[in-house]
Amino acid sequence: MSQSKTLMWTEAREAGQIVRRQVEANASLMRDLGARLRAQKPRLVLTCARGSSDHAAGFGKYAIETRLGVLVASHAPSTSSIFGTPLRDLDGALFLVISQSGKSPDILTSIAFAKEAGAFVVAMVNDANSPAAKAADVFIPLHAGPELAVAATKSYIASLSAIIHLVAEWSEDADLLAAINQAGDHISAAxxxxxxxxxxxxxxxxxxxxxxxxxxxxxxxxxxxxxxxxxxxxxxxxxxxxxxxxxxxxxxxxxxxxxxxxxxxxxxxxxxxxxxxxxxxxxxxxxxxxxxxxxxxxxxxxxxxxxxxxxxxxxxxxxxxxxxxxxxxxxxxxxxxxxxxxxx
The missing domain is CATH 3.40.50.10490 (Glucose-6-phosphate isomerase like protein; domain 1)
Structure with a gap:
């Protein structure tokens, strides 16, 4: 199968470079967020995402539960947007939003409900000007740049790396922090x-x-x-x-x-x-x-x-x-x- 430069191929190839840029650009933000989470000691993490972003959240579940021992559950956005069911008793919980666009109405409704219930909302979003980025208590930019191919590739890998960076700082895991700092080269080679x-x-x-x-x-x-x-x-x-x-x-x-x-x-x-x-x-x-x-x-x-x-x-x-x-x-x-x- 001969190679041609489709958008998907070009964007997927950029993932390693994006991870390198993201880790460097977000270093101070992640360090501060890690310290904040250690002080707050969230009793629960609720993820909120759809599609590829939800697959990244699935990775995050195992990363957080195995490295930090904090229970992670997936919020179904339709319970907020379609059924209008209020969220309750989320004081001390981390509500982790993962989205490429940060524009989907069900995600935005879920953020509003989570904040009303007392959750601390962190949004990992590629579009810094999106409603989700602006609504969150803390916005973590993915730094993937414009992604034009319909199939998400570089933004998915950028979501994974942002999760790893957060876990590394939250857990004060020096080995993991060193690994994420070197990850871009390995991703490019892969x-x-x-x-x-x-x-x-x-x-x-x-x-x-x-x-x-x-x-x-x-x-x-x-x-x-x-x-x-x-x-x-x-x-x-x-x-x-x-x-x-x-x-x-x-x-x-x-x-x-x-x-x-x-x-x-x-x-x-x-x-x-x-x-x-x-x-x-x-x-x-x-x-x-x-x-x-x-x-x-x-x-x-x-x-x-x-x-x-x-x-x-x-x-x-x-x-x-x-x-x-x-x-x-x-x-x-x-x-x-x-x-x-x-x-x-």
Missing amino acids: FHQDWSIVGEALLDAKSLFVIGRGLTFGIAHEMALKLKETSALHAEAFSAAEVRHGPMAIVEAGFPVILIAPMDEAAASFPALSDEFAARHAKVFASGGPFPGAIDLPTQTGLHPLIAPLCQVSSFYACAEALARARGRNPDSPPWLNKVTETQ
């Missing part, structure tokens, strides 16, 4: 890892699974979404802990499966799962292996567990862009989709 073997296998595919767990569960959801958006592939994301139930019934010979293993304790379940897929003669690809019966995808090793997923999705974006073109589709402008979806 974009050029050759995952084209996946694209070749999916050229005529109709359906597949993307499997993650823990820190890579939200990454798996993001990958599945991008395959739907850009290649019209029916891709479903599952946790390695859950896919053995009902979903396994549809796996047969040649069924494509992409395993995105985390670089931590949660990877322990992947070898047996890979072996089980291979026993069903599925076509298994794995990042974070090698695993039994799987085709190994080139993946950087020795990275901090929170940084590795950013590199894995960076490698995937290059593959997904090429696959979309090979399937005769325009990854910059998928049919029936708009760049900003403003849900009520």
Whole structure:
């Protein structure tokens, strides 16, 4: 699959540079916010996001819960915007908004309800002039710059890096802070890892699974979404802990499966799962292996567990862009989709 400079490819390639710029520009802001959160000691984090941003929030759940021991739950924006249900007793809670545009009415209504309930609202938004950025108690700019392709790439990775930076400062984790300061170079290198073997296998595919767990569960959801958006592939994301139930019934010979293993304790379940897929003669690809019966995808090793997923999705974006073109589709402008979806 030959390379051309689509907007998606160009923007995804910029992600490493954006992370470097973001970490430097937000250093003082994140340091102050980390100190504020340590003083406030939030008893709960509620995330508020949609689409790719919600997949970033899923990553944030595992990052915050495993590093800080604070419970993270997902707020359903429609409970505020459609049902008008007031939020209650959020004094001492952190309401974390993640959005590229910061304009969706349901997100804005949720922010208003959260503030009325006493929550401390932090918004990670790419548009500094957006209503969400202005409504938050603290605004964290993503610094991704204009993103013109419909499929979000650099803004998604920028959301992940902002979450990691926040967790590093909040937890006073010197190793994680050093890792996020070096992450941009690893993300840039990962974009050029050759995952084209996946694209070749999916050229005529109709359906597949993307499997993650823990820190890579939200990454798996993001990958599945991008395959739907850009290649019209029916891709479903599952946790390695859950896919053995009902979903396994549809796996047969040649069924494509992409395993995105985390670089931590949660990877322990992947070898047996890979072996089980291979026993069903599925076509298994794995990042974070090698695993039994799987085709190994080139993946950087020795990275901090929170940084590795950013590199894995960076490698995937290059593959997904090429696959979309090979399937005769325009990854910059998928049919029936708009760049900003403003849900009520």
